Amino acid sequence: MENCRIGVYICMCGTNIAKIVDVESVANFVSGFPNVVLAKIYKYMCSNPGQEMIIQDIKGYQLNRIVVAGCSPNMHERTFRNALRSAGLNQYLLEMANIREQCSWVHNDPKEATEKAKALVYAAICRVELQEELESMSVDLCPNVLVIGGGIAGMTAALEIADAGNAVYLVEKNNHLGGNLARVDLTAPYFYSARDLLTERITRIMTNKKVNVYLESKVTELTGFIGNFKATIQSLDGKLVKENKTVEVEIGNVVVCTGYKEFDASRIIHYGYGKLPNVITSFELERMIRAGRIETKEGKIPRFVAIIHCVGSRSSEFHTYCSRVCCMTALKYAHEIKSANPGCYISDIYIDMYAFGKGHEDFYRQSSEAKTLFLMYEKDDRPVIHKASPKDGCEMLIEVSEKLSGEHIEIPADLIILMVGMEAHEDSHEIARTVNISQDKDGWFIESHPKLEPVATTTDGIFIAGTCVAPKDIPDTVAQARAAAARILARIAKGKIEVDALYSEVNEDKCSGCRFCNQLCPYSAIEFFEEKRKTHIISVLCKGCGVCVAACPSSAIKGRHFTDQQMLAQVDGSLCTIDE
């Protein structure tokens, strides 16, 4: 070990620490230890004067190890690392002892708290002696991007990235672009034409030389890691893609926008979908609207139309989640049907009216003004559809317990529209496996943080956007697509990917090739060299979680900055008896 010169800095954190912990006694205690050059206390170590003090001491006293006793490293480790860097010291030669969250805030007895603080600081001193200089590394990034799914999300992301001058490979399962939005006539609540939204995008995609569109194709394999993926695109119908059935492309990032499929209404038996001819789904109504005539199967103009919400959604039997778009779509239908046929009476049978978005509440009000009859039913007390008898004067009767009136009612209907919810594609698990991302219980892809990382996944370089993440409307989908594109473009602009120095390494001499660790890595950062029969950790993907380190029976894996020696020294330091 080279000559250790340790500086210990004990923060009072105003009175947060100092009112319980006797900081001076801690400073006196540690100043006598070997290698400890100085021990100082200060009111706010994280303040500019506090940092400046550390920087000056490093320069003045040639300190080469720093211990800061204060708040949690989550709070200010970054601050003090920066201080070390500006003093010309490697940032990993810092150790923080948490005497606030884990000491002064949780203890009442000043004497015992002070003893504990001493132990924590001493443990940090023991550990910091063994800490090594580490360097972050960076890898090159391929600027090409793979977009899976050619709906509104995929096209938006592809255009954003291609317009910035990067090559995009857009892979679509169907023989046309547009996704589910291509099946819709008008959008709610402002009645923009879906076709207008799409044609502009499709034209731009088709004329953009940077975008390579692969229709009727799918991604069968994805290897590599962030910045350096290789994807295999396979043609589904056997047609040649550039003379080959499969192509292999090199990419740096992937956006998954595979969208949703509609709930199969025939699964709910008492709606009679598939048996009663005039019970149709929302997408079938869209087809009618685009054909320009809303009519029953017998070709008659319906007098009574009923719209049933939450078909497959918000139910304990099928999907518990809300599909988010159906409420407003139902109101849109009410409006469209009423404009096409003003003599028509519309009953809107719902559980709750979710009018969450911009302009939605006004739209709801407009529907009320247009005399849509809103009838509320209890979540798991679904309506039942009966065929009516000729004297009823309508085709069908819907029986339901109406919640707001408390009456058991029957609603006349000639045409019934089922607002089918969204669900994940059956083959979404294939995509999840191919690109190595996770799915929740409903099959939706999981984001790496539900609030702060809504488009990133646990696999670096794989982004998700749109309705493959969860049901959402068009503005949210477009926002996510653009968010994913922005994240990727930021990386491309940087050109390189910074990799944190805290990753694990395999000592190949010790590795027995048992492959025990291979299946454990949550980030798929471990590969295995068959010919050498040795495990190798891809440092770019490794997050330094330490699972493999703990699992390795041969102690062949070292977690950088968290080596066994460092950890044991810290444990020893915290447990040794302190003699006054």
Place this chain on the structure above:
Amino acid sequence: MSIRVDPMFIDVLVRFGAEDVQLCYQCGDCSTVCPHADEVYRFPRKSMRLLQMGLARKIETTLEPWLCYYCGQCSEQCPREADPGETMMSLRRWLIARYDYTGIARQLYKSRTIEILAVVLMAMLTGAFMLYFGFTNGNIHIYDGEGAFLPSRFIHKFALSVGLIMAIFLLINAFHMWYLTMVKGTPYPIPWWLYLKKILQLPWHFFTQKRYSECEKKHETHIHMPWLIHLGLMLGHLTMLILVMVFIEKLQSGPEIQWSVHIFGYLASIGLIAGTVYFIRNRLKKNYIQYKKSHGTDWVFVILLFIIVLTGITQHVLHRTGIYEWANVVYIIHLMVVVPWLLRTPFSKWAHLIYRPLAMYFAAIRRDALALQEVALDSNPVFIK
């Protein structure tokens, strides 16, 4: 047993004045501010819901519309501007039409033209009849006594006949109301003695309109003007009705003033003038929310009443000052308005004179019967009708 929703009903009710009920999303603010709504009579929210769903068979059995005196607080409170107060008002109009077997009320409410034509026709017939009678039997220069143009004995008989017709229709309608609300519409048994126990409710609500005085209005005076004026109008009308039906001969004799009857006539006139002027003024100024929307029948009601009072006073003054010819002419005009007005009673707004106290009476009975039913159910759960 499920009850059929009628999406078309809401369009029918528009004719009766319920123009905004479709906006209601059942938040229940109206029932919270209403001083009369409680856990048994949950209006206006529940009534609005039944109307939206077109459950006419349910609405016709409810008493709730009559329990509302339309103070307008609910309409002020309503976050959706669905106007619950006016909705309750239109339900009352619809109920008046519903109680009426003949269908006349429905026609009068649904079409302003029919309404005006009916009034004009009745007025013309009355006028023609009076002129014919006057010129064949009397002298236009004589007001009362021998050879009078419209002798008071004749008018008395005429008034009693018209009153009888009106009363018959009104009683039939009231009976219908009782049948719908207390027989058809009450799912639990009502012991007969409850009718006796609660009988005092009827005169109490009829003569005091106590519940109207409980309708609070923040922006009005603490003595609650609408209630006083409404009470004055009603008592004035009632007094006049009794005077005309019983004491017409004394009322019409003269020219000296018969204080024993005329003092009541003057008091009643004050009440009627104050009431009609107050309500016409409010309906014109639309100063409070309950006067913002006036149905055609509301206007006909106050205007006819105003003309009746005006012509009544005029002919009284002309008679006392000895201008008999003109007194007779104005008297005919007076009768031309009075007859259609009286005959319309069972088919129009004025029927609430009897329906509302009846509803208060029935509601009190129902409330007690419901409590008895709950006690019975508690002690013997099998007892369910």
